[in-house]
């Protein structure tokens with residue numbers, strides 16, 4: 215997995231890490247942290263049923279394919295079919311110290327099919343990184359910035375409207391996908407990883423998977439919405455229109471509920487506000503968010519709420535009687 219993990223580092227850094235890996239210097243911390251960064255997003259080893267059958271016919275045994283273990287892999291590039299997730303963890307001692315081969319593993323469930331264009335692109339870029347067909351580059355942030363400006367995210371100052379770019383990425387990938395790959399970010403924050411990645415002077419220490427996401431998004435070519443430029447064209451700080459902020463926040467909150475309602479995850483109100491990037495603003499200006507406030511009141515009674523109000527009442531029913 216090493217070629218994947220280091221694909222986006224400057225060439226000199228790549229050479230240094232490869233040398234370290236070859237010399238088997240087990241004392242080096244950086245190698246294990248690199249390995250760890252690759253396993254985010256893939257909890258269990260995946261196999262392709264057709265690959266396993268072919269291996270068995272050809273070799274009498276099967277082997278684990280790196281391309282199937284990439285965090286974003288869901289289909290076999292050779293056979294074009296969905297991968298199966300086994301019950302064998304990717305990382306940890308059980309993952310590294312056992313000798314179970316793919317044909318001996320219990321295939322637990324098929325991976326969710328790749329539905330969106332952006333997910334197909336993520337898979338493709340991930341494989342390119344693994345096979346070392348991503349060109350070497352000293353400063354990817356510079357390339358990202360140029361491409362983002364091409365897509366209309368450039369501001370008159372020459373910087374990238376990074377919050378708008380991050381919003382575009384969040385819309386395209388969806389919260390579920392980002393959370394699954396440990397790549398979640400707050401849409402509003404200007405210090406989110408997408409924002410840092412398009413700042414050539416920031417030299418962020420960002421995992422290969424996040425580079426893959428940025429590559430895929432910029433390849434997809436989603437143009438900046440018109441209002442991005444209009445907001446930035448005004449000299450000085452744009453006046454904050456709170457009623458539209460409330461509307462926008464409520465809309466995003468509904469989106470959030472939509473995404474998570476099928477899952478078993480529960481959220482506190484505070485977590486919800488953090489996901490929406492509103493934790494600070496809402497605390498100081500909650501009076502100006504009537505619509506979001508109403509939506510949050512209803513939320514407290516839903517299955518999605520960590521401290522569901524309806525349920526609590528039942529628990530305290532006996533003490534209420536005593537009054």
Ligand SMILES: [Zn+2]
Pocket residue numbers: 262263264265266290291292293294
């Ligand atoms: Zn296959």
